[in-house]
Amino acid sequence: MSSRPIRPAQAGFTLIEVMIATVIGVIVLTASTSLAMTTLQSLAGTQLRDGIDRNARFIGMSLTRDLQEAGVELDSKSTFGSLAVYGDTISILRVPYDPTEAQPYTLSVANFANGVCGLACVEIQTGGVAPGLASGDLALLQSQTVRRLIRVVAVSAVSGGYRVDFANTATLLNRAAGMPAITNPAATFVQRLATATYWLQGNQLMRATTLSSTGLPQGEILATGVQSIRVTLVFTDGHEAAFANGTDADATNNYDQIAAIRIRTVLQADRASPRVNGGILLTRSKEWYVVPRNLVYERNRIP
DSSP states (O other): OOOOOOOGGGSOOOHHHHHHHHHHHHHHHHHHHHHHHHHHHHHHHHHHHHHHHHHHHHHHHHHHHHHHTTTTTOOOBTTBOSEEEETTEEEEEEOOBSSSBOOOEEBOOSSSGGGEEETTEEEEOOTTSOOSOOTTOEEEEEETTEEEEEEEEEEEEETTEEEEEEOOOSEETTEEBSOOOOSOGGGEEEEEEEEEEEEEETTEEEEEEEEOTTSOEEEEEEEEOEEEEEEEEEETTSOEESSOOSSSSOGGGSGGGEEEEEEEEEEEOSSOOTTSGGGSOOEEEEEEEEOOHHHHHHHHSOO
């Protein structure tokens, strides 16, 4: 039997063909690797940006909710506002409902003239019912048109009503505090308030609804990764300022002229990635513009 001769087409690849195939393979492999790296980099960047956006949404929802409650049953006066800004701190006041409005209690004169029992003590009349006040509560002590904040220290029953002792401090939440001049106890009352206070502590945004024994906001961490926060008030004439002032000669920046609040923040990702932004921690700027509806209502309602 004779063997079949080998044809040129069955002789295998030539060196040139192998080199061309190798080059094409390298090109395809390089392109695939580059595409995979780009995809991983894009995915890492998306995850970091989504984390910042989730943080921003949570902060915005909390701020908007509290700001929309500013001034519930507590209209702002020129020198005393339900919304105040000082530095990076936002302070919000309202009258709480649980489920009905916190009751105002007028002063009792059963034991002391004008219902005043000391430098930081008043007596209130409640009709024999225990008042909705307790130690640690923030309250409003208003005598006619003069308003003061107080932090309740103790509430005790006495003949003719209840005795309310409070901390003897000059300011609380950047507002006037303590005992006002009382000449008409029938036009003076004590009423419990609710507060929500925001401020930056390191890179943590804090939120407080209570005050410490020293009168400072006492809260918990709302969000981390907040590099900076800048807050300005927007007044009815359109200008913005870092704070309101009801005691200067400018009537356009009084507390009762606040129309809105603008909050600008710089938020950072929870970690840095070597695939994103050259390994530098990713940051994004966020801004909220809130018009508290109760401030608008109080300003526009018919007296």
